[in-house]
Amino acid sequence: MSMQTTIKVNKSLDDKMKMLEGLIEEKVKDQLEYVANYATVVSPVDTGAYVTSFSYAIGAGRPRGKSSANRPKANREEAVSKGRGNLYSDINKLDLSNVDKVTLRNGSPHAKAVEKKYSVFTKVRNKFGG
Amino acid sequence: MASIYNDIRAALETHLSNVSGVPSVAYENVSFEPTTGTSFLQVMFLPTERRPAVRGLNPQQRYQGVFSILVHTPEGKGPKEADDYANILLEAFEATTDISFTNSNLETINVSIDYAERQQGILDSPWYYVRVDIGWYIYK
Numbered sequence: 001m002s003m004q005t006t007i008k009v010n011k012s013l014d015d016k017m018k019m020l021e022g023l024i025e026e027k028v029k030d031q032l033e034y035v036a037n038y039a040t041v042v043s044p045v046d047t048g049a050y051v052t053s054f055s056y057a058i059g060a061g062r063p064r065g066k067s068s069a070n071r072p073k074a075n076r077e078e079a080v081s082k083g084r085g086n087l088y089s090d091i092n093k094l095d096l097s098n099v100d101k102v103t104l105r106n107g108s109p110h111a112k113a114v115e116k117k118y119s120v121f122t123k124v125r126n127k128f129g130g
Numbered sequence: 131m132a133s134i135y136n137d138i139r140a141a142l143e144t145h146l147s148n149v150s151g152v153p154s155v156a157y158e159n160v161s162f163e164p165t166t167g168t169s170f171l172q173v174m175f176l177p178t179e180r181r182p183a184v185r186g187l188n189p190q191q192r193y194q195g196v197f198s199i200l201v202h203t204p205e206g207k208g209p210k211e212a213d214d215y216a217n218i219l220l221e222a223f224e225a226t227t228d229i230s231f232t233n234s235n236l237e238t239i240n241v242s243i244d245y246a247e248r249q250q251g252i253l254d255s256p257w258y259y260v261r262v263d264i265g266w267y268i269y270k
Contacts, residue, residue: 127178
């Protein structure tokens with residue numbers, strides 16, 4: 001004779017799990033915003049091309065990248081705010097429900113030269129890991 | 131106290147100055163004219179965090195940051211020289227090393243090395259350089 005048992009699915013528990021998933025996703029978004037704030041604040045601003053060339057991505061993708069050639073001097077606060085806004089926009093577009101890595105990139109052609117002088121990614125890695 | 135940054139920098143720079151087998155060092159905001167064709171190290175002290183380590187009044191603080199060393203070698207001569215210097219530096223600042231320093235007030239601090247890692251070599255004419263990052267922390 002076969003045996004069987006029936007488990008009652010607790011709808012309430014399912015709702016709580018969904019709520020927890022939502023809370024965790026918000027926490028991850030908060031952390032990504034914190035990283036975005038830090039990376040843009042510690043970035044140098046001359047023309048603003050570097051600080052507005054950051055992007056967040058999951059996996060491969062075409063990074064945001066601007067050249068500083070023939071650009072006028074930028075207002076620091078405006079450029080930092082725009083760079084931060086770009087990253088916030090990326091965060092809102094990311095599907096964070098099933099990922100374990102998000103990549104911060106800077107696609108400006110002079111990103112390596114900036115890193116040599118200002119160590120932006122070195123500081124981000126030290127502060128946030130990665 | 132805020133002057134701990136002076137002591138941390140001094141601890142790391144003194145430790146570096148005692149490492150043998152590496153070229154001369156260009157320190158931050160000190161006049162240094164590199165000679166093309168002659169290798170040199172360039173250091174940067176990068177504090178990244180100062181946070182209470184515990185809750186409560188007057189908590190001990192955790193300070194952390196990076197001591198970056200850019201190993202510059204002449205371009206066009208292959209990566210070996212830069213690799214060799216980077217290896218010496220990684221060994222001198224190996225993770226879990228404690229670096230002790232006593233300041234002029236006879237206060238001694240111990241800076242702990244969290245990690246030592248190198249990045250890829252990059253050509254930046256007339257140099258080829260390798261970045262060696264020393265992650266440090268201290269509770270004070």
